[in-house]
Amino acid sequence: MTDRRPAISLDNVSKHYGDGSPPVLDHVSLTVPEREFLAVVGPSGSGKTTLLRTINRLIEPSEGAVRVEGRDVRDMNDVALRRGIGYVFQGTGLFPHMTVAENIAITPKLLGWDRERMAARVDELLNLVRLDHGAHRDRFPAQLSGGEGQRVGVARALAAGPRIVLMDEPFGALDPLTRDALGEDYRRLHDELGLTTVMITHDMLEALLLADRIAVIREGRIVADGTPQTLMNEPPDDYVRELMATPRRQAARLRALDRTAQSRMPQ
Amino acid sequence: MNSQLAEAWARLPAYLGGHVAVSVTAMLLGLAISLPLALLSLRRPTLRRLLLGFASVVQTIPSLALLALFYPLLLGIAALSERLFGAGFSALGFLPAVLALMLYSMLPVLWNTVTGLLGIEPAIREAALGVGMTRAQSLIMVELPLAMPVIMAGVRTAAIWVIGAATLSTPIGQTSLGNYIFTGLQTQNWVFVLFGCLAAAVFALAVDQLLALMENGLTQRKRGRVTAAALGLALLGGAALAPNLSRATDTYVIGAKPFTEQYVLAALMRQRLQDAGLTVSVREGLGSAVIFNALAAGEIDAYVDYSGTIWANQMRRRDVLSRGEVRAGVAQWLEREHGIAMLGGLGFENAYALAMPRARAQALGIRSIADLAQHSAELSLAGDYEFFGRPEWNAIRMAYGLAFRERQQMQSEFMYQAAAHGDVDVIAGYTSDGRIAQYGLTVLDDPRHVIPPYDAIILVSAKRKRDEALLDALRPLVGAIDITLMREANLRAASGNGASPSEAARWLSGELQRRGDAAK
Numbered sequence: 001m002t003d004r005r006p007a008i009s010l011d012n013v014s015k016h017y018g019d020g021s022p023p024v025l026d027h028v029s030l031t032v033p034e035r036e037f038l039a040v041v042g043p044s045g046s047g048k049t050t051l052l053r054t055i056n057r058l059i060e061p062s063e064g065a066v067r068v069e070g071r072d073v074r075d076m077n078d079v080a081l082r083r084g085i086g087y088v089f090q091g092t093g094l095f096p097h098m099t100v101a102e103n104i105a106i107t108p109k110l111l112g113w114d115r116e117r118m119a120a121r122v123d124e125l126l127n128l129v130r131l132d133h134g135a136h137r138d139r140f141p142a143q144l145s146g147g148e149g150q151r152v153g154v155a156r157a158l159a160a161g162p163r164i165v166l167m168d169e170p171f172g173a174l175d176p177l178t179r180d181a182l183g184e185d186y187r188r189l190h191d192e193l194g195l196t197t198v199m200i201t202h203d204m205l206e207a208l209l210l211a212d213r214i215a216v217i218r219e220g221r222i223v224a225d226g227t228p229q230t231l232m233n234e235p236p237d238d239y240v241r242e243l244m245a246t247p248r249r250q251a252a253r254l255r256a257l258d259r260t261a262q263s264r265m266p267q
Numbered sequence: 268m269n270s271q272l273a274e275a276w277a278r279l280p281a282y283l284g285g286h287v288a289v290s291v292t293a294m295l296l297g298l299a300i301s302l303p304l305a306l307l308s309l310r311r312p313t314l315r316r317l318l319l320g321f322a323s324v325v326q327t328i329p330s331l332a333l334l335a336l337f338y339p340l341l342l343g344i345a346a347l348s349e350r351l352f353g354a355g356f357s358a359l360g361f362l363p364a365v366l367a368l369m370l371y372s373m374l375p376v377l378w379n380t381v382t383g384l385l386g387i388e389p390a391i392r393e394a395a396l397g398v399g400m401t402r403a404q405s406l407i408m409v410e411l412p413l414a415m416p417v418i419m420a421g422v423r424t425a426a427i428w429v430i431g432a433a434t435l436s437t438p439i440g441q442t443s444l445g446n447y448i449f450t451g452l453q454t455q456n457w458v459f460v461l462f463g464c465l466a467a468a469v470f471a472l473a474v475d476q477l478l479a480l481m482e483n484g485l486t487q488r489k490r491g492r493v494t495a496a497a498l499g500l501a502l503l504g505g506a507a508l509a510p511n512l513s514r515a516t517d518t519y520v521i522g523a524k525p526f527t528e529q530y531v532l533a534a535l536m537r538q539r540l541q542d543a544g545l546t547v548s549v550r551e552g553l554g555s556a557v558i559f560n561a562l563a564a565g566e567i568d569a570y571v572d573y574s575g576t577i578w579a580n581q582m583r584r585r586d587v588l589s590r591g592e593v594r595a596g597v598a599q600w601l602e603r604e605h606g607i608a609m610l611g612g613l614g615f616e617n618a619y620a621l622a623m624p625r626a627r628a629q630a631l632g633i634r635s636i637a638d639l640a641q642h643s644a645e646l647s648l649a650g651d652y653e654f655f656g657r658p659e660w661n662a663i664r665m666a667y668g669l670a671f672r673e674r675q676q677m678q679s680e681f682m683y684q685a686a687a688h689g690d691v692d693v694i695a696g697y698t699s700d701g702r703i704a705q706y707g708l709t710v711l712d713d714p715r716h717v718i719p720p721y722d723a724i725i726l727v728s729a730k731r732k733r734d735e736a737l738l739d740a741l742r743p744l745v746g747a748i749d750i751t752l753m754r755e756a757n758l759r760a761a762s763g764n765g766a767s768p769s770e771a772a773r774w775l776s777g778e779l780q781r782r783g784d785a786a787k
Binding site for chain 2: 056079080087089095106
């Protein structure tokens with residue numbers, strides 16, 4: 001892990017709105033090496049979305065510095081920065097008046113790609129997220145199922161070939177089966193394309209199953225940071241232990257069911 | 268009936284052209300101002316409140332009043348610009364109408380644009396920024412297309428309001444479909460009124476449907492529909508404007524106030540100028556103050572006014588002198604203050620007068636207002652909405668010691684009939700109204716001369732007062748029309764008698780010819 005260059009680093013980042021309310025981010029430091037899949041887990045209002053948005057300057061920190069691939073984001077043009085980083089939105093964030101193909105090609109279009117290159121890229125991405133391009137490219141978002149919509153959301157984030165992808169509770173609104181399939185598919189893409197991913201979620205099980213590393217955030221502070229294994233086996237405090245309790249109980253119950261099934265099987 | 272319809276048709280190109288020109292210009296100007304203002308106010312709540320507040324207040328002003336207010340305002344600005352830069356502009360007609368209608372179009376456009384854009388989910392706007400759009404790109408590529416149906420609904424509302432309100436630009440001198448309505452109401456020509464209403468409705472519907480087609484094309488992204496709608500709007504505008512663009516600019520302009528006698532006299536003057544080979548246009552339905560200022564500014568060349576009106580309204584005189592003295596005083600004042608020339612009197616007066624059924628007057632032995640005073644306690648009096656507030660009434664009442672049993676206000680159209688049927692005993696009518704004769708009424712004398720003289724006089728603008736072609740054409744009218752002749756002409760053009768003001772004017776012309784021949 002230490003031999004990889006950092007793709008993203010937050011150095012003592014705070015965000016407060018100066019109205020006497022407690023800070024949304026409170027001296028957060030975090031480094032994400034290249035090709036890592038980091039999950040940031042926390043309850044609603046913990047500051048996790050704010051943290052994600054400081055990375056592509058949708059939100060400017062009050063203090064501290066954010067670096068992307070070694071450069072302070074304040075020295076970069078914010079629009080160019082966002083075009084270079086993929087972003088998957090909560091819900092889908094698809095533009096309802098644009099077709100699937102137009103949604104996917106939006107960042108390439110902003111970057112001035114020509115028509116043929118965009119069309120080829122759309123087909124390539126629809127294949128990548130396992131959507132049939134003949135059937136889907138000219139549909140409007142309202143004509144898609146939730147899972148299809150978020151596959152398009154992922155395709156859009158990857159369209160301009162970013163090295164970094166930010167995901168804000170991407171699979172939260174989906175049914176469990178779709179969610180699992182989509183998570184698995186994305187993890188495969190992450191590995192194949194050599195991406196660096198930061199995913200926000202409130203679901204510890206999802207984080208445990210997909211991420212290389214998990215940061216737990218609470219009231220604007222990082223309270224735990226480690227591999228799924230570390231957090232599972234050596235939770236640093238009671239809060240994290242409690243967070244781990246549910247997936248652990250679910251796993252135990254599943255194992256028990258599995259054993260019963262095996263013992264009933266004819267030998 | 269058919270001749271009225273034919274005349275309505277004949278006027279359509281000019282009226283519709285004026286209507287289209289003023290409403291389309293007002294709409295385009297309104298959009299060009301309202302849309303950027305709405306965008307500018309999106310992130311400025313204070314500005315937004317101010318703008319919407321202003322537009323709402325404008326909306327509460329009755330459109331007729333709004334149009335009327337712009338005329339004196341522009342007159343002032345034009346005079347100022349004349350003094351400062353040596354170049355004025357025409358404050359009559361087009362400009363004030365366009366500005367007032369433009370203000371009128373602002374509320375629905377502002378309101379719907381702001382509502383449409385603020386109604387877009389914040390998540391969509393964040394997504395637009397997140398994929399790398401600038402604020403401007405987000406507005407153009409995402410927010411405006413999504414708000415388009417709401418914005419277009421506002422544009423369509425504004426278009427219908429503006430086209431409807433444009434009919435009210437007639438009194439400030441802008442030719443529009445309202446000319447049918449104002450003329451028709453005054454001469455009780457219901458064919459004209461209905462024709463004007465229908466034409467305005469058809470035009471409004473056509474524009475609305477084309478805008479709907481454009482909206483549909485924009486949201487469904489059917490380029491064909493957008494093009495078809497744009498083409499349709501352009502054709503509609505072009506077809507309506509074409510006949511007016513080819514019209515010669517160097518024409519004589521005759522003005523007319525909004526009542527029957529004025530329409531007849533304007534038609535008579537037009538016919539005389541045309542017979543002399545001149546090009547003439549008529550601006551009808553202008554208010555008293557508007558028409559006088561228009562003449563003073565040289566925007567119209569000639570019209571008929573009444574000496575008492577100038578005496579009281581323009582010169583602010585309250586004293587009553589003889590007919591000759593007032594006429595001379597008015598002529599002198601017009602020349603001195605405005606350079607306007609008084610060509611001369613037509614030969615009749617159109618004053619307020621007390622009138623009653625001839626038989627009843629004879630039975631009571633009443634010939635003058637002085638005789639009436641002895642009977643007034645048993646009689647009732649009716650006047651129009653203005654009369655009992657005017658200085659004439661006070662003067663009459665005080666001078667003769669009148670005290671009527673009852674006083675009623677009514678629409679002037681019904682007054683004469685009411686007197687004939689005995690519903691009221693005495694009415695305050697107009698001396699040149701044909702219905703005095705039609706209903707067998709008699710006008711009571713005013714031996715103490717308290718009612719100011721309202722001599723009909725031809726006024727000519729400073730610009731044209733040495734134009735011999737114009738003066739030669741009008742001069743034969745001076746002193747030629749007596750009160751009986753005018754009453755008969757007015758009666759022909761008024762209710763239910765089937766003649767349009769032009770036809771009444773032609774009849775009058777024939778009568779003048781006949782008398783002239785007889786005199787030789």
